[in-house]
Amino acid sequence: MATPIDATAASPSATPTAPSAHPAPSAPLRPPPAGGGAADTLRAAGVIGLCVAIAWAGGSLAGAAAPLVWAAALVLSTVCCWALGVLPEPTATLLFFLCAILFHVAPAQVVFSGFASPAWWLMFGGAATGVALRGTGLAQRLADVVFGRRLAGYRQLIATIAVSAVGLAFLMPSTTGRVLLLMPIVLAVADRLGFAPGSNGRIGMVLTVAAASYMPPTTILPANIPNSVLLGAASSLYGINLSYGAYLLLHFPVLGLLKTVVLVWLVCRLFPHQGSLLAQSEGARTPMSRAETRLAIVLALAVAGFATDALHGISPAWISLAACIVCLLPGVGLVSPRALAEQVHLPPLLYVAGFLGLGAVVESSGLGSAVSAALLRWLPLAPGHDAANAAAIGAVGAGLGLMTTLPGLPAVMTPLARELAAASGLSLETVLMLQVPVFSTVILPYQSPPIMIAMQLGGVGLRHGTRLCLALAGITVLVLLPLDYLWWRVLGYLH
Structure with a gap:
């Protein structure tokens, strides 16, 4: 029978062990080699x-x-x-x-463009507010509110995280904003449950936030960057205005709802945790401190700004940066410069700048256009073979997505849509919509900046993220996409 989890179980003991007054002499210590050996x-x-x-x-x-x-x-x-x-x-x-x-x-301004990207500053600001959430204790309090009554089992915990991430996509259009909001809360839950860094439970929780914040919401307009790029490109290039309801009906039942179910099952299989989880008593709560109250106000204003960016036109990145600056103000006292230097780590920020710069290099060098044009010449498209045409167009998109990353895929594929429609005999709108199954399927984590940001913030390595992405992509190709094809036929998009 499981016993309730003590919130202090995972914390260091309050009474440190006293050091010996006469330590034994020892040989000088050599630092361990960093990053492996010469063979690596x-x-x-x-x-x-x-x-x-x-x-x-x-x-x-x-x-x-x-x-x-x-x-x-x-x-x-x-x-x-x-x-x-x-x-x-x-x-x-x-x-x-x-x-x-x-x-x-490529020119230096292209190579290093990731450092000027809103996504980079969104992550920096979110990392700083994450320090404030942990330091003030507000993350733990929010974890109690969101998950306190729902920790009956690991599968239920993972399902709750996934549903929270997908549900938030209907309210907040910024994927990275959702990640920055959910990750500190989920990490606080992991700490309370005793899930140490590197444990299956913690890895599963972090990867659920990462995948559920990006993949299912690709079926909701305009919850992700690729959706928004496709929406704008379809309107500007072809005068086609995508409808929120029609887009949701076409994509969400299979690639949104069913994929969320598969994601929860897969996380529990790949990163299992044995035993039940019991929630803390609600009576353990204490009144909010002044620091928690100030931070709650800052975050509430930031979330309101994220959710209404279509109205005021201010990027979520600059809202996140403004929240970071408020937290650093001496009179507010939520994050000290020392805490910022010690707890906001450089390697994740370098990596984000790198994969954003990679996409810019692909576009600037003409590599994406050259590859897509070459593939278009070799595609076996023929009118009257809808299943084969859809598979061929999807394969081209998947190949381009491995180079350009998924947020840039609609910018490369949409200008080719008219030629693809003419060669395949499919309608132009159908060809445009065929991009969604492609950019909703992440083969490798680096293809999706929000997934990489979530993994970096949660301390999960590429190996674990790659396992989940490859497994989920395999199930998507073998099971979900055939079901999606049948659903498209029911709705009349394919024959």
């Missing part, structure tokens, strides 16, 4: 050399210009280093910056 560096060099060889061979066969080949070699090498983990993430990211500049793959 050689393995990374082999992977990079293979990627460069593949890029040059493909470029020679296609007759591509040398700058395009260099861009392809850099992008492929960087993606493989991130996906395979052959180099630590900061090392691979810094190597990308260096090679892009040394080999003149």
Whole structure:
């Protein structure tokens, strides 16, 4: 029979062990090697050399210009280093910056554009407010409010996190904003339950926030960046105005609702936790402190700004940065400069700037356009074969999504929609809508900046995120997409 979990069980003892008055002499300690040994560096060099060889061979066969080949070699090498983990993430990211500049793959303002991106500042501001949430105790209080009565079991806990993330997408259009709001709360729950960093329970909770904040909400307008890009591009290029209700009806039942169910099941299978979880007593609550009250007001204003960005036009990034500055003000006293320096870590911010810069390099170098045009020539499209045409268009989108990252996919695919519609015999609106199953399917975590931000904030490595993404992508391709095809036929989009 399970026993209630004490909130102080995971915290250090209040009485430290006294050090010995006469410590035994010991040999000088050498710091452990960082990032592995020489064999890891050689393995990374082999992977990079293979990627460069593949890029040059493909470029020679296609007759591509040398700058395009260099861009392809850099992008492929960087993606493989991130996906395979052959180099630590900061090392691979810094190597990308260096090679892009040394080999003149793109101008410096393009290579380092990630640092000027709203997504980077959104993460920085969110990390600072996360420090305030933990320091004031408000994260723990919110965890009690949201999850206090719902911790009867691990599966129910994961389901509650997933439903909260998807439900919030109907109210808050910023994916990263939802991640920044939910992650400190979920980490507070993990701490209270004794889920240490690296434990299955903590990994499962963090990855549920990451995946549920991005994947199912791609079926809701305008809850994600790819949705919004597709909405704007369809209107500006073709005069097609996507309807909220029609978009939701077409995509949410399978790729939203069913995918959420599959996600919960998969997290519980890949990262299982044995035993039941019991909620804390509601009577343990204490009145809010002045610091908690001030922070609650700051966060309430920030969330209101996130939810209404379509009305006032201010990016959630700058709202997040403004909340960060308020927390740092001496008169407010929510985050000290020392706490900011110690608890906001540089490697996650470097990595975010890296994969944002990678997408900019793909666009600036013309690599995305060249690959998409080449694929268009080789696509086996023929009128009257809707299933094969949909699969071919989806495969092209998946390939481009591995290079451009998913937020940039509609910007590359939408200009090709008219040609794809003419070659396949599908309607233009159907071809536009076929992008949604593609950018809702994350094959590798780096394709989705919000997922990577969530993993970095939650302290979960790429290996675990890759396991979940690959497994969920496999189930999506084998089960969910065939069901989605049947649903599209019922609605008359495919025949």
